[in-house]
Amino acid sequence: xxxxxxxxxxxxxxxxxxxxxxxxxxxxxxxxxxxxxxxxxxxxxxxxxxxxxxxxxxxxxxxxxxxxxxxxxxxxxxxxxxxxxxxxxxxxxxxxxxxxxxxxxxxxxxxxxxxxxxxxxxxxxxxxxxxxxxxxxxxxxxxxxxxxxxxxxxxxxxxxxxxxxxxxxxxxxxxxxxxxxxxxxxxxxxxxxxxxxxxxxxxxxxxxxxxxxxxxxxxxxxxx
Amino acid sequence: xxxxxxxxxxxxxxxxxxxxxxxxxxxxxxxxxxxxxxxxxxxxxxxxxxxxxxxxxxxxxxxxxxxxxxxxxxxxxxxxxxxxxxxxxxxxxxxxxxxxxxxxxxxxxxxxxxxxxxxxxxxxxxxxxxxxxxxxxxxxxxxxxxxxxxxxxxxxxxxxxxxxxxxxxxxxxxxxxxxxxxxxxxxxxxxxxxxxxxxxxxxxxxxxxxxxxxxxxxxxxxxxxxxxxxxxxxxxxxxxxxxxxxxxxxxxxxxxxxxxxxxxxxxxxxxxxxxxxxxxxxxxxxxxxxxxxxxxxxxxxxxxxxxxxxxxxxxxxxxxxxxxxxxxxxxxxxxxxxxxxxxxxxxxxxxxxxxxxxxxxxxxxxxxxxxxxxxxxxxxxxxxxx
Ligand SMILES: Nc1ncnc2c1ncn2[C@@H]1O[C@H](COP(=O)(O)OP(=O)(O)OP(=O)(O)O)[C@@H](O)[C@H]1O
Ligand SMILES: [Mg+2]
Numbered sequence: 001x002x003x004x005x006x007x008x009x010x011x012x013x014x015x016x017x018x019x020x021x022x023x024x025x026x027x028x029x030x031x032x033x034x035x036x037x038x039x040x041x042x043x044x045x046x047x048x049x050x051x052x053x054x055x056x057x058x059x060x061x062x063x064x065x066x067x068x069x070x071x072x073x074x075x076x077x078x079x080x081x082x083x084x085x086x087x088x089x090x091x092x093x094x095x096x097x098x099x100x101x102x103x104x105x106x107x108x109x110x111x112x113x114x115x116x117x118x119x120x121x122x123x124x125x126x127x128x129x130x131x132x133x134x135x136x137x138x139x140x141x142x143x144x145x146x147x148x149x150x151x152x153x154x155x156x157x158x159x160x161x162x163x164x165x166x167x168x169x170x171x172x173x174x175x176x177x178x179x180x181x182x183x184x185x186x187x188x189x190x191x192x193x194x195x196x197x198x199x200x201x202x203x204x205x206x207x208x209x210x211x212x213x214x215x216x217x218x219x220x221x222x223x224x
Numbered sequence: 225x226x227x228x229x230x231x232x233x234x235x236x237x238x239x240x241x242x243x244x245x246x247x248x249x250x251x252x253x254x255x256x257x258x259x260x261x262x263x264x265x266x267x268x269x270x271x272x273x274x275x276x277x278x279x280x281x282x283x284x285x286x287x288x289x290x291x292x293x294x295x296x297x298x299x300x301x302x303x304x305x306x307x308x309x310x311x312x313x314x315x316x317x318x319x320x321x322x323x324x325x326x327x328x329x330x331x332x333x334x335x336x337x338x339x340x341x342x343x344x345x346x347x348x349x350x351x352x353x354x355x356x357x358x359x360x361x362x363x364x365x366x367x368x369x370x371x372x373x374x375x376x377x378x379x380x381x382x383x384x385x386x387x388x389x390x391x392x393x394x395x396x397x398x399x400x401x402x403x404x405x406x407x408x409x410x411x412x413x414x415x416x417x418x419x420x421x422x423x424x425x426x427x428x429x430x431x432x433x434x435x436x437x438x439x440x441x442x443x444x445x446x447x448x449x450x451x452x453x454x455x456x457x458x459x460x461x462x463x464x465x466x467x468x469x470x471x472x473x474x475x476x477x478x479x480x481x482x483x484x485x486x487x488x489x490x491x492x493x494x495x496x497x498x499x500x501x502x503x504x505x506x507x508x509x510x511x512x513x514x515x516x517x518x519x520x521x522x523x524x525x526x527x528x529x530x531x532x533x534x535x536x537x538x539x540x541x542x543x544x545x546x547x548x549x550x551x552x553x554x555x556x557x558x559x560x561x562x563x564x565x566x567x568x569x570x571x572x573x574x575x576x577x578x579x580x581x582x583x584x585x586x587x588x589x590x591x592x593x594x595x596x597x598x599x600x601x602x603x604x605x606x607x608x609x610x
Contacts, residue, residue: 050603058518058602079522086520093606097515101233106226111519113226 005166005198006032006055011064013050013221024050025221027064032214034165037192037199039212047221048202049170055200056168057085069165086114090159090197092169096151098143098158104130105139108157115162129157132195133187149180156187160197167191169201173208185211227525231532234505242537245501249541249585250548252494253578257549258556259487260574265567266480268401275439277337279468280432280449283459289428290458292415297452298434303445305437308333309429311411315378315387324364325403326378328411328430337435340398341406347372347393355413359393361404370394376407383414385421401567434462491581494541498589502534506593513597514605526597534590535583542582546575 013025024047032038040048053059054066057073066074069088076084098107108129112122130136133153143151152172159167169188173181189211191197201212209215217224235242280298282288292309299307311328331352335343343351343359351359360370370376370391378387389409397404411429419426436445446462453460506513513526550570557568 053603056518058606082517082520082522085518091518093515097511097606099230099512099515101230101237109226114520 002033002035004031005034005036005069006030006200007065007067008051008055009065009067011054011061011066013047013054013059014062023221025054025061028221028223030216030223032198032200034198035192035196036214037189037212038201039209039215040200040202040218041204041206041209041215042218044204046218048218051218052168052170052200052202056089056091056166057081086111086162088164088166090156090162090164090167092152092156092159092167092172094171094174096143096148096155096175098151098155100143103140103142104135104146104154104157107143107154108139108161111158111162125161126157129161130154132160132191133157147180148176149183152176152180152184153187156184156191160191160195165198167197167199169199171202171204173203173205181205181208227528228532231529231536234509234529235533235536238505241501241504245498245537246541246544248497249494249538249582250544252490252497253542253545253582254548254552256487256490256581257546257570257574257578258553259483259490260577261549261553261568261570263480263484263487264571264574265569268567274340274465275442276436277465278434278436278442278446278449278462279465280434280460280462281468282431283450283461286431288458289425289430290432290460292427292429294432294453294458294460295429298432298449301445301448301452303437303441304434306333306336306435307432308337308435309411309432310334311414311428311430312382313378313380313409313414314382315380317376317378322368324361324405324407326407326409328414329408330411331408334408335395337433340402341395341404342398343393343395350392351408354390354392355410355416356389357392357410358389359395359408360391361406362394362396363404364407365391365394383417385417403567433465439464491585495585495588498534498538498541498585499592501537502530502589502593505533506530506597510597510600510605510608513600514602514608517600517602517605523598527594530594530597531587531590534593535586538582538586538589542579542585545582546578549575549578 008028008030011025011028012023015022015024028051030051040051042048050059054061055068057068057076061074064074065072071084071088073081073084098104099110102110105126108126109122112125115122117125126139127136130139133156135150135153135157138146138150138154143154146154156172167188172188173184176184185208188199188201192199192213199212201208203209280290280294282290289311290309295307295309298304308330313326313328315326316322317324331348335341335348341361347359351357358376360376364370372391372394374391376389376391378389380387387409389407395404415426418428434445434449436442442464446464449462450460516526516529553568553570560568
């Protein structure tokens with residue numbers, strides 16, 4: 001059995017609107033092992049994104065413990081958490097979230113600006129990442145000059161360029177046509193198998209979920 | 225490096241919006257610069273007037289003349305160091321638009337009373353010797369290309385006839401605030417012709433300028449001068465040159481105060497203009513800022529991005545505004561009557577103030593967007609649909 005890399009222990013999460021509490025996750029526990037490709041499924045509003053955000057350290061639980069890649073991330077302060085994210089997690093969003101004013105190359109380079117890498121080293125890393133996603137020939141294109149599938153692959157290149165241990169993807173194929181979706185899924189599969197990335201992916205699409213090694217269902221804030 | 229490039233690209237993302245904002249700032253900075261110039265030049269005029277000089281004019285109005293004979297009487301008063309006088313000669317050089325002040329003066333005393341008009345000793349001697357000579361200020365000498373020995377021909381209006389004067393001296397201003405646009409001719413020359421042609425107007429001077437030893441005694445001496453000529457056919461009014469200058473365009477000072485006030489209102493307005501642009505831009509980029517945060521960029525990076533963009537726009541607008549201020553002020557100074565402001569130039573202080581104003585505007589306009597971006601939670605930012 002591989003090491004456990006993500007431990008979600010009795011985590012609850014509520015959002016507060018004024019004084020009004022909206023409970024989203026209830027006492028939820030989940031364990032993900034190194035090298036696993038987990039698909040999170042469930043109806044809209046069940047808390048999938050919320051859970052993913054907690055694991056990725058961009059949101060904080062109301063209670064419970066979150067140990068990710070050996071760090072108890074709920075205890076970190078904002079700037080420590082930001083550093084931790086930069087070092088450990090790669091993000092893939094449904095709507096790609098590339099900066100429109102930057103080229104593919106510059107978008108992928110962005111996370112590397114926070115490292116101490118030299119310009120030449122950064123260039124090398126960006127080339128590798130863009131080659132992995134098969135877009136080395138498009139690096140000087142701007143997002144609006146790319147198709148949705150290509151944009152998402154650039155976003156994946158940005159997510160892996162710092163070589164994080166964990167990739168989180170929130171409906172990465174949700175905005176793509178079938179073929180582009182298939183390409184992106186194949187890519188994630190490769191990243192999981194060849195590059196040993198642990199992946200947590202939220203999806204509505206059963207085809208997408210099939211690529212995963214484990215499928216978990218979430219309903220009303222509880223794992224089934 | 226990349227961050228700078230990103231700031232630059234962000235600023236130019238909406239070219240029309242940024243362009244209009246930059247233009248708006250430029251116009252406002254220019255308006256600010258022009259108003260400040262008017263205000264500061266106004267005070268320069270007052271400051272340039274010496275505290276140790278008194279002006280004696282006809283009590284009823286400045287336009288009435290005083291007898292030449294007063295000179296001796298005033299000079300005898302204790303505390304008076306020197307007395308000189310002037311006449312407004314007027315006249316037309318080439319055509320009416322070529323305007324500069326021409327004064328009939330007393331060559332023996334005028335440069336003693338006005339040490340700020342610097343004239344070489346040999347030129348002063350030449351001026352004193354020759355009845356039909358003149359001295360011109362360096363500024364108009366430059367403007368019209370007058371050289372020593374040139375003949376300037378004037379068509380008289382107040383003093384009719386054709387007049388010719390040989391340039392025997394060119395005075396330079398002792399300091400920046402000195403008016404170097406005047407032409408001095410011999411009062412005697414005018415008086416001689418009046419004696420011949422219009423005897424009733426002979427022996428009259430425009431006003432007296434009295435140099436006193438102790439500025440603290442200006443009030444006492446003023447009263448003594450006016451007492452001398454009480455109940456004469458030409459009573460006098462004597463006051464310090466400073467009071468005279470201020471009163472000369474009386475009523476204008478409240479307009480100046482208003483300009484002073486408006487100049488700062490304008491800064492407030494551009495703050496709102498740029499603030500609005502920055503708020504719109506930052507709002508549209510909410511999701512991008514959330515992505516930056518997600519990737520691990522710090523608050524400092526976001527401050528740099530937003531402040532940088534705001535400063536970039538305000539600096540560009542400010543620079544453009546300052547650049548157009550110079551030619552505009554130049555044009556403005558051509559358009560206003562010369563005597564109104566002795567000098568009319570953009571002071572370095574005004575440029576600095578305009579620059580600082582643009583800087584403050586840039587900073588102030590980014591405060592609200594920065595605050596919003598920093599407070600925003602990543603999860604809320606990512607869900608933001610602009
Ligand atoms: N930032 C937030 N503030 C307030 N309520 C929130 C916030 N984020 C999520 N919620 C609420 O929490 C619940 C779960 O949201 P979440 O986005 O996790 O669902 P989801 O399973 O990802 O749904 P979908 O499939 O539609 O993306 C929803 O009721 C949502 O309205
Ligand atoms: Mg979701």
